[in-house]
Amino acid sequence: MSNQPLENAHTFTLEVSNKMGVHARPAAMIVRIASHFSGEIWVTKKDGERVNAKSIMGIMMLAAARGSELTFECTPEDAPELEKQMSDLFASKFQDE
């Protein structure tokens, strides 16, 4: 939960589309993917807080319900692979339904 912007950050936005929203299990999946990358990754909920994508409590505190938009910020090196994996995860509705 820092306000320090990333230098040359690459950003992309995904919509939460599963019925239950980002509860513990989806949050764990996001953190699991984020932890594979060495660079910093931040997530911001629209009109909400900015949290570390590698922190499970942080992700859960966003309370991202269905329809929320989450914006990811990451380093340019991590960007292509991270965006691909996160997009797949969000598209799969976190295997939650």
Next chain:
Amino acid sequence: MKSISLPEYVESISVRDFYNSFAERLLLRLVTSRKTLSRSTIRERSLNRPALAVTGYFKYFANKRIQLFGAGEMGFLREQKKEHRIQVLEKMATKRIPCVVISRNLAPTPEMIEVFERFGVPVFRTSLASKAFTTEVTVLLEERFAPRTTVHGTLLDIRGIGTLVRGESGAGKSEAALALLERGHSLVADDMVRVKLLSDHTPVGFGDEMSRGFMECRGIGIINVEELFGIRFVRIEKKIELVVTFTEDLEDDQIDRTGLDRKNFDILGADVPHMEIPLRTGRDMARLVEVAAMVQAARQLGHDSADDFNQKLIQKMKQEN
């Protein structure tokens, strides 16, 4: 990590061993000669009331079990003709029954002693009533017949939760155990934990009598827990309710971050809740084990932190939507 040895199953116990171990608790007196104790074995951990057998019906006769003669069986036998008595008793003896126990201190008929002596079947009298004898002997046999194994680890009683700490040699199990003793918890067994499975689903751990209360701590040597901490810090045995494994090679992927997914550890076929804690320099493993035990205690009472938190979160998201 091979830390659990092959289970041993007890197929039978000798009547001599049974008598030597439990004569006092079961108030047993041997009526036949000591010679009869030499060959008989109990092959099933249960009793049989031979009421049907004494009437001459031997189909499905449970011949591997201790035969308990109560007032009913004895009364019936006495009312029979002598030839009939000898006939059924001989038939029973040829089925290789382990032994005969007569409850309420009832007197065996002369034929009983004669026939069973001749066939080498020990006969006992007990002053216990059949019901009391049945209850006592069931517990004792259950214990004697329990499958056994040995697990490498340290077993502690952490506020009532029997917690088995596993990990490679040198992972710091004993150090963690020592720190837990310092915090007031007690030691059941260190290094070699003997386990018996009671009632087919309850694993109970204990230490060898020789090493009870002792543990080895690298750099210090063998220490006597009872002497250093006191008798309250040593327990003879404890049901294993939680397994905590210290792991070095756990990938980030495999670490449970939420606690929503339950894992089990198999001990003699029983599923015991299992938590894996990654070893990292500087982590206070003892404290983590203590918290793991408290989490398990809460779960047993029906409270689940991970699930409670998740439900709260789901509720919050519903309201905001």
